[in-house]
Amino acid sequence: MTIATKTTSFNFGSEVQKKLPYIVPPVIVLIVVLSTWQLLCSGNSPRLPAPTTVLKESWEIISNPFFDKGGVNKGLGLQIFESLKRVAIGYSLSTIAGIGLGLIIGVNKLIYRGLDPFFQLLRTVPPLAWLPISLAGFQQAEPSAIFVIFITAIWPILINTAVGIQQVPQDYRNVARVLQLGKLEYFWKILLPSAAPYIFTGMRIAVGLSWLAIIAAEMLTGGVGIGFFIWDSYNSSRMSDIIVALIYVGVVGLILDKVVFYIGEFVVKSDS
Numbered sequence: 001m002t003i004a005t006k007t008t009s010f011n012f013g014s015e016v017q018k019k020l021p022y023i024v025p026p027v028i029v030l031i032v033v034l035s036t037w038q039l040l041c042s043g044n045s046p047r048l049p050a051p052t053t054v055l056k057e058s059w060e061i062i063s064n065p066f067f068d069k070g071g072v073n074k075g076l077g078l079q080i081f082e083s084l085k086r087v088a089i090g091y092s093l094s095t096i097a098g099i100g101l102g103l104i105i106g107v108n109k110l111i112y113r114g115l116d117p118f119f120q121l122l123r124t125v126p127p128l129a130w131l132p133i134s135l136a137g138f139q140q141a142e143p144s145a146i147f148v149i150f151i152t153a154i155w156p157i158l159i160n161t162a163v164g165i166q167q168v169p170q171d172y173r174n175v176a177r178v179l180q181l182g183k184l185e186y187f188w189k190i191l192l193p194s195a196a197p198y199i200f201t202g203m204r205i206a207v208g209l210s211w212l213a214i215i216a217a218e219m220l221t222g223g224v225g226i227g228f229f230i231w232d233s234y235n236s237s238r239m240s241d242i243i244v245a246l247i248y249v250g251v252v253g254l255i256l257d258k259v260v261f262y263i264g265e266f267v268v269k270s271d272s
Contacts, residue, residue, distance in 0.1 A: 037050065048239060048243075049240045053240060054240040057240035058238075058241050061241060061244060062244060072222075072228065072229075076229065076248050079226045079228075079229045080226050082225045082226075083218060083225045083226045084252070086142070086145050086149060086214050086225070087149055087207075087210045087214050087256075089149075090145075090146040090147070094150045094151075094153035094206060095157055097150075098154045098155075098156075098158040098202065098206070099158075102157065102162040102164075102199075103161060105162045106161060106162035106163070107191075112162060112166070119155060119158065119159060122151075122155065127148050127151075127209070127212070127216055130152070131144060131148055131217055134151075141222060142223070145217040145218060148213050148214075148217045149213050149217070152206075152209050153213070155206075156203075156206045156209065157199070157203055157206050158202070159202065160198045160199060160201050161198065161199050161202060163198055164196070167194075175190075176189075196267055197264070200261075200263070200267065203260050203264070204257060204260045204264065207256045207260050211249075211252070215227040215230070218231075226245060226249060229245055230242055230245050230246070230249075233245065
């Protein structure tokens, strides 16, 4: 029993030592940034609040992110949840449409050549430029915000899917002909697994764009959501609340990116 305990503790210690080179540098950078921020924003009337001031002024929304006092007066946790619901709908629709259209365009070079210039043109339009058109078409803020997410996120998924289909190695196509695979079997066993890395790369880019788009859209459409919370805090001169909200936005964006990344890794490895 004693030997087993020593072995376990030794393994734990070695694992910690392996992680230290990845943990220590970010911690040092964080300390330096916070210290510099504290020094620059200290004084009688700083333009931005110092870290200690942020903690003091925004402690209520930090300690209780899920309070609900009715209307738009909700905690950051509920605000982010509302934004994530819109992102989930818009991103899901863009994923389905993007992969579907990308597959059709990718297998037909003539269609790809005809549509690619228009896709390249439309994907450069900023997300907020679509908002007036969506508001005019839907006449409501909620579907307009979802449309902005959809139209922003669809392009990287669509284009990457089409490119992934076109990049399927010729050897794979030859093997499919030799084995006389049917169209459906060829699609599931050859085409889709080969294009999967490209598809998930597009999905990873798209989820980041979706999160950026909803923050900007909510600032203009209003209602409950983290974007409106930031804009409302600015109009009310609550700079500490804005800083806390930005930290939340960054953390959620990082989590969304990692979720799509690890799902892609799992799917690609299972197909290989």
